[in-house]
Amino acid sequence: MARIGVDVGGTNTDLVLECAKGVFYHKVPTTLKNQSIGVVDGVKSICSIAGIRTSDVDVIVHGTTTATNITIEHNGSETGMLTTRGFRDILHIGRHKRPYNFSLHFTVPWQDQPLVKRRNRIAISERILPPKGEVETALDEEEVREAIRLFKKRGINSIVVGFMFAFLNDAHERRAKEIILEEMPDAYVTLSSEVANVMREYERFSTAAMNCYVGPKTAFYLRDLESKLREAGVSSKLRIMQSNGGVSTIESCAARPIRILMSGPAGGVIGGASEGVMAGVKNVITVDIGGTSADISTIPDGRVKIMNPRDTYVSGHPVLTPMIDLVTIGAGGGSVAYIDEAGAFNVGPRSAGSEPGPACYGRGGTEPTVTDAQIVLGRLDPDLVLGGDLKLDPELSRKAIEEKIARPLGMSVKDAALGILKIINNNMALAIRSNSVARGIDPRQFSILPFGGAGPLHGVALAEAISARDVIVPVAPGITAAVGLLKTDLQYEHTEAVIVELNASDDDDLAHINSAAATLRERVIAELDDDGIARDQQMIEIVAECRYHGQGFELRATMPDGPVTHANKATIVTSFHDQHQLDYGYSYRDQEVELITLRAIGRAAVERLNIPKVSPTDGSGINRALMFVRATTFDDGRTLETPRYDRTKLYAGDKVNGPAILVQHDSTTLVPPGYVAETLEYGNTRVHRAGIA
Template sequence: MGYRLGIDIGGTFTDLVFLAPDGQVLTAKVLSTPDDYSRGIAEGLSAVFAAGQAAADAITQVVHGTTVATNAILEGKGARVGLLTTEGFRDVLEIRRLRMPVLYDINWQKPKPLVDRARRQEVGERIDAEGRVERPLDIATAEAAIDVLLAEGVEAIAICLLNAYASGVHEEELAAIVARRAPGIPVCLSSALLPEIKEYERTSTTVVNAYIVPVVSRYLRLLTGGLADLGVTAPLQVMQSSGGAMGVEAASTRPIHLIESGPAAGVVGAAELSRRLDGRPLIAFDMGGTTAKAALVSQGRFDRVGSLEVGGGINVAGRLLNGGGYHVRAPAIDIAEVGAGGGSLVRLDGGGGLRIGPESAGAMPGPACYGRGGTQPTVTDANVVLGFVNPAYLAGGSIPIDAELSRRAIAEHVAGPLGLELEAAAWGVHRVANAAMARALRAVSTERGRDPRDFSVLAFGGNGPIHAAALAASLDVRRILIPPVPGLFSALGMLFPDTEHHYVRTFKHRLDALDLAALEAAFAMLEAEGARALAADAYAASAMRFERLADLRYLGENSELTLALRSDGPARDVLRVDFDAAHEATYGYHSADEVVEIVNLRVVARGLSSAPRVPDGLAVSAALGARAPEGKRRVHFGPDHGTLEAQVVGRRAIGAAWEDGPLLIEEYDSTTVVPPGARVRRILWDVLEIELADPRGAR
């Protein structure tokens, strides 16, 4: 039997999911190895192979979500980059935009540019906004600038010239000079990477790409070699921030598309689940060891944004409060994030207030209960004290824990200083963590004009099902879904998407004077580029699909809305109707009298698999060495219910009929808490559905 393998590396755990065409699922969960993440992958695979659960030569595809690109930026461990730009535009990267993440803070400092001023060199040239050459490239100044960068010991070069979105001829000339003088140095051209208007965004994106190209390409090369050493020779693909997958070659040259690859996979899985539940609207809630993330899914679709910031701290979707990180203009699933996970450290501030995160205990030393030297309490330690988490082990028995260490940490750092009973202190930690995570759920619902009561919460991640009920109740949401393998759901979601390549080109035209032939030619050019990429991925022309989109705005506006181009009418007519409707939905108004202009055209090129990527049903096999849940456990449910005995059962013990809480549904990768007054049943695709009690007393 052949398996497709999904690998998700988090700050605390590395998850592996094997999926067979008939829906058979094998899982493995190991602690991450931050010194070398590929080592954790090798350890997990070796254990599975040694146990005979799967064979290396039975793996037909590997899809990987990685944080290596993000970590390189956050830790300042990217390449030493040089920047070539047009005379007079050396400081675009430092001037940035007039955005700041904190208002009224006169001490706030912009992030240090990824390229020091000495490594930002100017060249003589000029291309106008229509792509016409006004001043040819000055070869002498170009060679001199390149020599300065080489003398500075740069490891990659970013080239971003004024108006290169309209014509990349001078950037290509510069790249040729670099290739002659320093063959082997990676060169990133803005005209190839992002031929889109807006100088700072294009420069920043190109620089970030150059900064992480050597790191990501080296990592993927080593990972491919490491998999081959284990006998895994199946093609490797990497999850993109946009929700699609891409091959190693494309990921190595355009790693900006990988920055949010891990969080995206869970949302892709949520979208597939929504489709199977007749388009049910979902708030996807992913709580891991370090962060909690939320995204909206409706009718089997998720929202995308056209750009993101990396290195700017935790994002709670504050659209105007950005500027704290490095701007990357690349499509990404719209995800809100907060620094509250199972491993988030608990502390008291100077005023005695309880604080959760964003610092995390990570995989080493981990929560206090891991017994690896950590003494600071975490959210996981609080959940151990409350009885939500098995007091003896995690991951089916593969990770032993010591509940006494959790009690000691909570008592010393929280209960004692606050004069509280142990369970009351742990409940306070649980509540404060929920309050922090509720910000992410509100950011994608109420702050977008959506009522969370119209949605079900889909909770996954190792800690999501533990907190889901209390979190949903705080938002007056009564329905909760827990997917199969919830603690490894992101790794499973990586196996669902098609191969995707995203392309963009500026195309500034008024909609009322749109040249349809020029529009068609521009789209055809982007589609031809996508077809070449898909052909390189071994897709036949019959397996290629192209989606056309356009960025539109009212003439004079500074931001655009991205709309899919329908084929059921003339482009100028359908785009006008759709833009007015989208503007009304987004901003609360539209104006039929305003002129609308197209700014950019976009194409998403997809390669479709010859076999279904998502099975009709899932059959999850018992994880290696996993112990079966049994018995009862005393659980503290807060002041409303106190401490109660809850039956501990496995997912298979839950049938199609409703069962009343309190229950703890313990699995290899997570525990689902069904509180008193709630009830649970198992529905299609092995999903658990929880219904919370209506505060008015009705079901």
């Protein structure tokens, strides 16, 4: 059985292949105009490296940034919306929140970059009432048909339907969809009750609108990729990483692309968590530093956290879909250093990407980047990047930093390069604190786990900045996100609004809860059945999303085994109190707890990537891995003759004293003076201060 994980980043596309011959890693440039070209080229290349045929591949798991990039670049589909008369401007009004309360200079994303323009939001006569979902005003079907005819004239074929209280009764939304497809059979249609069957009309409408906004282009990409793989002789199953850390099918993700808005970063967090397990470390802070951005996630006790729904915003728009808890900032190898109009020294968030890329790439880029700073300081060897496949010009790096930074600020090129790294490291340290210290987590109890092509160059600096215990460098840092794709399960989720005061619930309320749970269970089982998963391999979990009476948002609580009864409903209440205590540091044990939503999570375990152990040290010494010695400048300003070691030739138990640089095809690890790099049993590396066990 051969399996491939493919993660597409802003600069490179990373691949890992597991087959009978072993585990193989590979990188190819990302083809930004059409990511599928780079993916197919990478699949063919890594199969060639492993000596297998493309037809031998059984499964490909893909992490994609297609949907994410659409939201960032604001180039989604022109979308039309049908909504309840009187509520046309819900998407514009939002929740009357100001992004920055005390600033006079700010933008409101949901108004400045609307997912649906106002002229394309058409009100329809219909009304469903709470709390039971009774129909007060029947759906005016002729108004729906007239709206669709208008959309056709405007060339709009992506249509979202969001009616008030559809989460209580979706009959009007379903009928509107039938009419839309009668009038416009090729339309891309999203119902709010299909993608976010929960209360809160603004968030529900926004989620559905986002699905339609990114849907057509994302669906085209996924199906185009599948077609190109077939043409390349790959007949394997294609799975897509979802924002919640599970994988799903092409069909499911094409219909609900909001599930994959954080597809790329999710694979990195899963991969980082598994690397922590292999290193015997449960508390890790993953820092995925690529060419364009840095994705940061705190993993306490080996548990990947799911973000609270109140925080799940994408490009300023609320999206009610489960996402791994992470922070993304514009900090990567391609981040551009510049002097702003006020004369301040800045780095990022703008990136040079892969075209033209950093100045040293020689592709026409003239602005200095973080990669150029690493080159100037001797931390990256221009003849060794990607095993020598990517030739870099150090003179172009020096020229860019001198002309754009050093000369205008009256400093040396070396100090300017050190300044670039100090600024970018401080930016990342602030983001790490926002995901740890700001949430009551002490980073002194955690290890920094840096990966991505640029990660291990920054690992020790970040650990020092936040006082982390040590640094754990993965086996293949530049490919860790791709590795994570082969270490996760199939996963589907469905929700149902069930609003019940648990302490005061009666027999009818409990019957409602159990009926909704049974319906949700059937839905996820049906999806797993469609994916060919045997019933005995299906794992179904029902989660209760609860809040204190009148509270703004919910937290997840554990459901009892079997039906909910008066005897066991306290299980939900107690679990919610405990979760509130964990997340916020306090709880109100005597207050009423409301159940708001039931969520069914269906999983199917898949075979995990098996990373082989490396040979134990044989006493031959680390000189077997020594390549050469070159001058390197460290953060304290000292320039020292620094040996380079081939990391792949280090054995478990080998210790390399700094200053040193560990070189491998996909990444480079910096070991400053006063630090020791110890190779662990799977080939991962622990970097810590000398004299500290």
